[in-house]
Amino acid sequence: MNEPILELHGLSKVYPSGLKALDSVDLEIRQGEIFALLGPNGAGKTTLIGAVCGLVRPTSGTIRAFGHDLARNWRHARARIGLVPQELSTDMFEPVIDAVSYSRGLFGYPPDPGRIEEILRALSLWDKRGERIMALSGGMKRRVLIAKALAHEPDLLFLDEPTAGVDVELRKGMWELIGTMRERGVTIILTTHYIEEAEEMADRVGIINQGRLLMVDDKAAMMQRLGRTEAHIELASPLAELPKALAHFPVEIEQGGRSLCYRGGDGTGKGKSEVAELTKALTAAGIDYTGIDVHESSLEDIFVSLLGEEELA
């Protein structure tokens, strides 16, 4: 396993208003991975990123990046960290290429027009390089933010909701670009509201709510732990009670006996094969069915159920 590039221990942030935006967060990010931080509005995602990027002062806890304690050795780490914020705040009057080149210089890197061209071409911004940023569409502005962050060749890149408000086609383009960055060895932490984005891109996923990191796991392992298969079987004629032959399946009678509902599996495909077994058992027991609908839960379902559990606790 690659060693951690970023380590957060007991990281908390209480804003002057008294609001606890981060509550004792422990997290290790491995070199070269794509980590997705998923959470609803106000969960603390931007605060977490801000703490690592030096924009938010933590109330307690430690942050180590590249093996150094950030509180003691800030400059060394900062030059290696890139940030794509949620919103464009400056440079609206500047031409695209100037803003991106300036961003490189800001971190003390010598000018490299070839590299800037490469970045702008990869983001389909080369043709727009002379335009003022204010004249670009929303999606293009977001790409300028990414170009600025890439201009100083970060080893660790934060993308705060990189594809919010971006159309589906462009979003897929960005996913590809993020994949290319990973191939170059960049470690990426992204925040997102889009479950399919985490599902598509991430190696690991962390779920955050009200400042607490509820769960961190490999994406596949998370699906395995929490994934569920649901199958609804429409019966040809109603059943008064569950036949003994079906007792060992996780099934219930629903809709006054007109359908059976299976809820089981573990996200590894076990559910589907068990549903197949169930249909065989139905046939063997002489129970006819007219339709079957099988549904695998998505990360979104997992997210909703986790937040539900949290509220109940």
Ligand SMILES: Nc1ncnc2c1ncn2[C@@H]1O[C@H](COP(=O)(O)OP(=O)(O)OP(=O)(O)O)[C@@H](O)[C@H]1O
């Ligand atoms: N400067 C600040 N002063 C006071 N409270 C703040 C400040 N910044 C953020 N908060 C509060 O801290 C909590 C976490 O906010 P944060 O922006 O980190 O959430 P988020 O997960 O990034 O949300 P979103 O998905 O909406 O961007 C919210 O309740 C927010 O209102």
